[in-house]
Amino acid sequence: MLGVCYYPEHWPRERWAEDARRMRALGLTYVRIGEFAWSAIEPDPGRFTWDWLDAAIETLGEAGLKVVLGTPTATPPKWLIDQHPDILAYDIQGRPRKFGSRRHYSFSSRVYLEEARRIVTLLAQRYGPNPFVAGWQTDNEYGCHDTTRSYGPEDLRAFRLWLQARYGSIEALNQAWGNVFWSMTYRAFGEIDLPNQTVTEANPAHWLDFYRFSSDQVAAFNRMQAEILRQYAPEKFIVHNFMGYTPDFDHFKLAQDLDIAGWDSYPLGFTDMDVLPCTAEEKLRYAHTGHPDMAAFHHDLYRGVKPRWWVMEQQPGPVNWAHHNPSPAPGMVRLWTWEALAHGAEVVSYFRWRQFPQAQEQFHAGLNRPDFEPDLGFFEAQQVAQELSRLSLPQSSPAPVALVFDYEADWVFRIQPQGQEFVYRDLVWHFYQALRSLGLDVDVVPPGADLHPYRLVVVPSLPILRKAALQAFKEAPGAVVFGPRTGSKTEALGIPAQLPPGALQALLPLKVTRVESWRPGLSETLTWQGQSWPVGVWKEWIESSLTPVATFADGRGAIYQHHHRHYLAFWPGREFLQSYLAEVAQSLGLPIQPLPEGLRMRRRGPWVFAFNYTDRPQTAPTPQGARFVLGGPTVAPYDLSIWVEE
Amino acid sequence: MLGVCYYPEHWPRERWAEDARRMRALGLTYVRIGEFAWSAIEPDPGRFTWDWLDAAIETLGEAGLKVVLGTPTATPPKWLIDQHPDILAYDIQGRPRKFGSRRHYSFSSRVYLEEARRIVTLLAQRYGPNPFVAGWQTDNEYGCHDTTRSYGPEDLRAFRLWLQARYGSIEALNQAWGNVFWSMTYRAFGEIDLPNQTVTEANPAHWLDFYRFSSDQVAAFNRMQAEILRQYAPEKFIVHNFMGYTPDFDHFKLAQDLDIAGWDSYPLGFTDMDVLPCTAEEKLRYAHTGHPDMAAFHHDLYRGVKPRWWVMEQQPGPVNWAHHNPSPAPGMVRLWTWEALAHGAEVVSYFRWRQFPQAQEQFHAGLNRPDFEPDLGFFEAQQVAQELSRLSLPQSSPAPVALVFDYEADWVFRIQPQGQEFVYRDLVWHFYQALRSLGLDVDVVPPGADLHPYRLVVVPSLPILRKAALQAFKEAPGAVVFGPRTGSKTEALGIPAQLPPGALQALLPLKVTRVESWRPGLSETLTWQGQSWPVGVWKEWIESSLTPVATFADGRGAIYQHHHRHYLAFWPGREFLQSYLAEVAQSLGLPIQPLPEGLRMRRRGPWVFAFNYTDRPQTAPTPQGARFVLGGPTVAPYDLSIWVEE
Amino acid sequence: MLGVCYYPEHWPRERWAEDARRMRALGLTYVRIGEFAWSAIEPDPGRFTWDWLDAAIETLGEAGLKVVLGTPTATPPKWLIDQHPDILAYDIQGRPRKFGSRRHYSFSSRVYLEEARRIVTLLAQRYGPNPFVAGWQTDNEYGCHDTTRSYGPEDLRAFRLWLQARYGSIEALNQAWGNVFWSMTYRAFGEIDLPNQTVTEANPAHWLDFYRFSSDQVAAFNRMQAEILRQYAPEKFIVHNFMGYTPDFDHFKLAQDLDIAGWDSYPLGFTDMDVLPCTAEEKLRYAHTGHPDMAAFHHDLYRGVKPRWWVMEQQPGPVNWAHHNPSPAPGMVRLWTWEALAHGAEVVSYFRWRQFPQAQEQFHAGLNRPDFEPDLGFFEAQQVAQELSRLSLPQSSPAPVALVFDYEADWVFRIQPQGQEFVYRDLVWHFYQALRSLGLDVDVVPPGADLHPYRLVVVPSLPILRKAALQAFKEAPGAVVFGPRTGSKTEALGIPAQLPPGALQALLPLKVTRVESWRPGLSETLTWQGQSWPVGVWKEWIESSLTPVATFADGRGAIYQHHHRHYLAFWPGREFLQSYLAEVAQSLGLPIQPLPEGLRMRRRGPWVFAFNYTDRPQTAPTPQGARFVLGGPTVAPYDLSIWVEE
Numbered sequence A, B, C: 001m002l003g004v005c006y007y008p009e010h011w012p013r014e015r016w017a018e019d020a021r022r023m024r025a026l027g028l029t030y031v032r033i034g035e036f037a038w039s040a041i042e043p044d045p046g047r048f049t050w051d052w053l054d055a056a057i058e059t060l061g062e063a064g065l066k067v068v069l070g071t072p073t074a075t076p077p078k079w080l081i082d083q084h085p086d087i088l089a090y091d092i093q094g095r096p097r098k099f100g101s102r103r104h105y106s107f108s109s110r111v112y113l114e115e116a117r118r119i120v121t122l123l124a125q126r127y128g129p130n131p132f133v134a135g136w137q138t139d140n141e142y143g144c145h146d147t148t149r150s151y152g153p154e155d156l157r158a159f160r161l162w163l164q165a166r167y168g169s170i171e172a173l174n175q176a177w178g179n180v181f182w183s184m185t186y187r188a189f190g191e192i193d194l195p196n197q198t199v200t201e202a203n204p205a206h207w208l209d210f211y212r213f214s215s216d217q218v219a220a221f222n223r224m225q226a227e228i229l230r231q232y233a234p235e236k237f238i239v240h241n242f243m244g245y246t247p248d249f250d251h252f253k254l255a256q257d258l259d260i261a262g263w264d265s266y267p268l269g270f271t272d273m274d275v276l277p278c279t280a281e282e283k284l285r286y287a288h289t290g291h292p293d294m295a296a297f298h299h300d301l302y303r304g305v306k307p308r309w310w311v312m313e314q315q316p317g318p319v320n321w322a323h324h325n326p327s328p329a330p331g332m333v334r335l336w337t338w339e340a341l342a343h344g345a346e347v348v349s350y351f352r353w354r355q356f357p358q359a360q361e362q363f364h365a366g367l368n369r370p371d372f373e374p375d376l377g378f379f380e381a382q383q384v385a386q387e388l389s390r391l392s393l394p395q396s397s398p399a400p401v402a403l404v405f406d407y408e409a410d411w412v413f414r415i416q417p418q419g420q421e422f423v424y425r426d427l428v429w430h431f432y433q434a435l436r437s438l439g440l441d442v443d444v445v446p447p448g449a450d451l452h453p454y455r456l457v458v459v460p461s462l463p464i465l466r467k468a469a470l471q472a473f474k475e476a477p478g479a480v481v482f483g484p485r486t487g488s489k490t491e492a493l494g495i496p497a498q499l500p501p502g503a504l505q506a507l508l509p510l511k512v513t514r515v516e517s518w519r520p521g522l523s524e525t526l527t528w529q530g531q532s533w534p535v536g537v538w539k540e541w542i543e544s545s546l547t548p549v550a551t552f553a554d555g556r557g558a559i560y561q562h563h564h565r566h567y568l569a570f571w572p573g574r575e576f577l578q579s580y581l582a583e584v585a586q587s588l589g590l591p592i593q594p595l596p597e598g599l600r601m602r603r604r605g606p607w608v609f610a611f612n613y614t615d616r617p618q619t620a621p622t623p624q625g626a627r628f629v630l631g632g633p634t635v636a637p638y639d640l641s642i643w644v645e646e
């Protein structure tokens, strides 16, 4: 199904009905509204102007659209900030982050928690029973603009309480953090500061707990809203629109209070801005299409966050916020929409109905231009709507491959990279791209997820290996490939007593006795099955009774395999992983389909999709005599084909 | 005429007479003094030591020199700052900018306005009638060291008043800024903050008004001084010494209160520091000469700011403040002086008489060395003085080409570049260099200037197109070439209802329906008259009934011409503009003279100048049998020739 | 002798005896403890837990180890900071640098001075008489983490007092700084601010005095500790562990209060982090060994700081704090140890006994792994210990070459580079590498040191030339090679009245009339003895009656020689210096031995050492029939040979 984001408060009331009619005519089902409308609803403290919102919902609903109503907590009004400056977040340098844009609040502000509770309650009470309101969106893009972590007095207060709850006694905390190290021993929780602005680096355990705390605060804020909505709108779904790779809070945890995970898909901006890192050459090649794995990774990630998932905001044309904002190649808006559906999206919702010719996002295209004419994206959305009306999408089925993704891992390596280039995001991205270029569908799952369904599991790295995750690995029937530094840290971010990979030694009899990080340009040759690969960034020294599967030039083992479990004792590049994972897949009898540059496949039930991200026609990797649902054996530039896997 | 900057307070009184004598002997007419002397004049609050200044003026005047007396407001003394810390400006991070160098005041400080008024009044009363004081300089280099914009409490207060005066009602402001967008609606002017330190970008309309306000504050500060000087020194001229490209305030507006625009010409420092951007190769090639269009652009700009103009500070040797400070090639001090005169300067004044061997600028050469010997620049100034004494400079005549320059355009694109490389300064620079390399003289004029005199008008971009400017374009009899984004914004920085180029559509029937910005390396081919050009940075999609003059590779129009008006729907490079403007000029019968690298021409009345910025002799592009006023048909390295256009 | 750094407070008390036994068995003599243990000693204000420290010292001492006891002033406990937040240092932006790591104090905090005095006194009283305590270390790594200079209220207060003491009257200060320049004249010392956060650059004389003040504060802090230790532990030595190139305070001055200069040698981290700058290629080539002159330079520097010197912390494996942390090549821990001994170290002490698996340095290897097994460095230390037990090291003898090193020079050029690339450290490094690659041993000495012992003296630059230094140059019997800008500044950082090189003109009849700084890529050709060298960065224009030894392409003199004194009027590169200094040495009959890349020599008495920093065997540059003490004529990769010079 398709939807759109709409801001009735931006447009004259007399245009709403016409807008609603045209949305339906276009084939849209859902319309999201209201998420930035606090000051339009409550222009003065306690004075409410519900009438326009009543009317807007009625107008949209009467036209046959289902409304997703946003809570407006991402944009508290100025009068509220002036009453309570302690709502503001503080940056890492200790300065308040001022009013004048959005997301100007700390998740730990006590007064803001109450104010958010107040406005959400009022909205939920009023619109909970409204039949046109199909569901609710909480807030907007949690964590965007680096807003998960805040460094103000309210944050310090809440952090101390969080630590007290976690550790019980200050002695336990001192012990866990190793505070004896530099006379950092505390006598009471009230002595603990935030870890920013220290002379040299703060204790990494201090940082990690601050990151965990910050993540928990986001989840608690969302839970507060969800509980109110459950109370007053018990039948309606709750969704949040997550952003592109924003690892500062644990989305898996937060989503426990949601029904649907939404996410905001801007493939061109994400490619320009390295949301997932692209090479200089890829940034040029895919400037008008986005990197072919960019949206897909996020689709798979957010499907892992919640089985029901939407694209809540789909880029419909050029945007305003990247360093460079090219136009999507003709066809890409349709392609991106179909790709989301192929990965299992329930709804794809375009952002936004009409370009608003003022304020911060005036250069952000919509389905309609500011002169009220349809923009190019409109026609591509229309084509998808028409195609969808002719077709009946099959149910999604699980992928054969799981990628274990861990938000905490991102924090651990950000805090303690030990080598500048050791970035968790990049490591995950290598594995993901390698798998996708082999034509494999991938489920992204959290540590501890049930791994029984999968023939192949990849774990780019999981430094803190908890019991549930270990148990899942133990039970996993498929091959499991562990990346470097898995099991290398205790929960308190120390080195395990038995050395890395810690508890994983139960599954893989090996010990990491030394690690090295290398500057770019420094590499060693790894030899595997007679082939040589240059390896850089990271190397581990292994003691093991196992015979290594691959060795470094100095004779040390680089890859170890024990039964169906593999350990990579180095930073694996994408090309290496393509070869290695192909070999592993083949040894399992898992069919792979190496794809040419810019072509990607994905299955949804019996349907097989091929997406062409290039400006040249490509041959769809179909079996003989495939039956096509859409397109044909040749996939035109920026186009797709769908056939049925018999 | 020639002049020099002199600091009697730096030297023993007994040396002044000898210095004055040597200035006259060198052939100097003007001597600027006093602009940093506040603490020498008023060492304690209310205690004045006029005697030394009386004596200095008398000594210089008696020697036959005309004094330009600076108001010392760029350097308030420490005791004043200690009495009134609210004088200090605040940086964009909200921190006071401390005493210890210069320009340590906010233009919005109420107390500083009063203190500046006090000291200027005292000076004007005392020296207004002095026959040796020929004129006055207000302050020093407004805006230098990023001092136009300040972010403190005094600034906030003044900004709110300015907004109130501009908008009358808060509703009008909310409407103009589109504050409904992210619940940014204000209920009163007192709720508005400065636009710095917001969580993500502030409303661009908020920024633009803050930039306009900041510019107005500079002009108001200068006007306050000018009014006092007009009152007590009604016969004397008023000048200010502007800096190299400092677009933060509108010089055209400020200069309404001046008689003469001065500017400070440091070609080597400006080339090293990208005051106008030079390629890496140009920075090396012109390290000892300055880029050949660097000084010229500023001469033409400041002649546009005020018909009477001076070079108030002319670089006489190596300076101290660039990242690298090479020596001028032998002859360059003379060449720069002559070039200023060729562009119409009334006076060229060297900075400074003698290198001061202490404090911040001790590595800044003067005409004399700190050991009291003449430095190399002395002899070059002497040669110019001797040449001038033999010659009688003709009157300047208007150029055939106008370049419309707009300070507000700089602000608009700085606030909303939409693509990182879209920098107004660079665009202007491309047009200027292209015209100058064709041997064309250029007048830089503000929007709304009378364009009747010009056969060719170039408008690199004019995003906010006001009525007067539109009217001038309508009436312009010559060809007009508009660059991209002209007419693309409303006065409130929104998108015009009829889409860009807004009101310009009355002259050019076309509509910009989409814009793209591209990262370096991304380009498309433009074809014009059978020739291909790679185009990057910026592309516009045009709807028009016109047949394009040039097209992009995708078939879209890139250049449109309607009668004598041209529109470039892309970011034009310097090389392309050279070809295109040559073609336009030729179609108008406007003679061009493509010049070799490093050679530049300029006319002053019937005199034609050729300047050789290279280390090789060059042939002057003279007609047959030209009569030479200076030099001859071969221009030596770092030398010039002058001949008479018959 | 060998030693180790140990932290009994990190480990269970029951392990101490075993640790001590193994240290002795390894062949260690010294063990440094206690320097971060304040909160372990005084967990609450005034409550002391001496027992563990008593026991630790006793256990180590009974095992036969000599204890070096650290004063714990680098890590004041949190309770002390909470009582006295004015202990904290302030960064250059004026923000307090918070608790949570180490070195979180200002040297100018009055209360901290008292608190440091209190804890040091208590320690000195208690352990001064302890027979197992052989000596004391003051604090830890003064200046590390940019902690020499602080910008808070306590610093301002102390700076004003320091200035008052230095200048006596405010008029003298105004005169010395040239404050008349921009109305910076002060009326009282209480008007002077710190030089940070000014609008544009502050007066360089203001900065230089602030740098001098900051250096003096470190020395005073150390002196306070030393005086207490002398009082209560009169028989014991006092050492401090300096860091790699940390020029912010004058080590020569501080060391007047020490008996031994210790320094902390981390060749790999220093190479990765440009502690002394390495080319991109060198960083790769020497990633596993460290640059072959990196440790050596520091050995020679700290031997100059104090004739008795130790390596207090020797890198034993990968560390945690560089951007990249590779493993030392096998053999390097032994090689580094021997190299320190070759340069004259009294003791080499490894950091640390055992890797601590928590807190900030958990990735910093020790001699033992966190699982209590010996790490690789253990075995290399063991080998050295065994070798040492067989051999009797001869006494060091002075080197034939002196390099005059000046901390103040670093400050002067940092404050006033005049060209971005003019970095004192780099210039010194060029000279040092050139000399070492010629096989020459070098003594690093302060200005004013007796130069009679040296056949060749190099002075990379000495901008402020005081009487003692000039006198030493006058008396120096050997050749003296002066680099650019020597003698170019007065003590108040002005230009000398007679122009540079100021007082040096007494020895070298020449005058610098102009200086130029050039951007990278800009160069001129220097011709010397028929050979051409490209010269960049810096050029001086010389007036002299001397005939230059080498000239620039423009005919100006580049090198001048007067008797046995040489002046280089440009920025000399390492390659040029290799040739030039070789020539100078040969003309003196000083034997040189040009060494292949990665091979280095050093003499200790009659022993000659060759160190191979490469992965290839190299031929030792031995005379015929040399007698080997260790190794042989071929030096294996990462190995050394020692032979006797007959």
Ligand SMILES: [Zn+2]
Binding pocket: A141, A264, A313
């Ligand atoms: Zn969004």
Ligand SMILES: [Zn+2]
Binding pocket: B141, B264, B313
């Ligand atoms: Zn100036």
Ligand SMILES: [Zn+2]
Binding pocket: C141, C264, C313
């Ligand atoms: Zn250390």
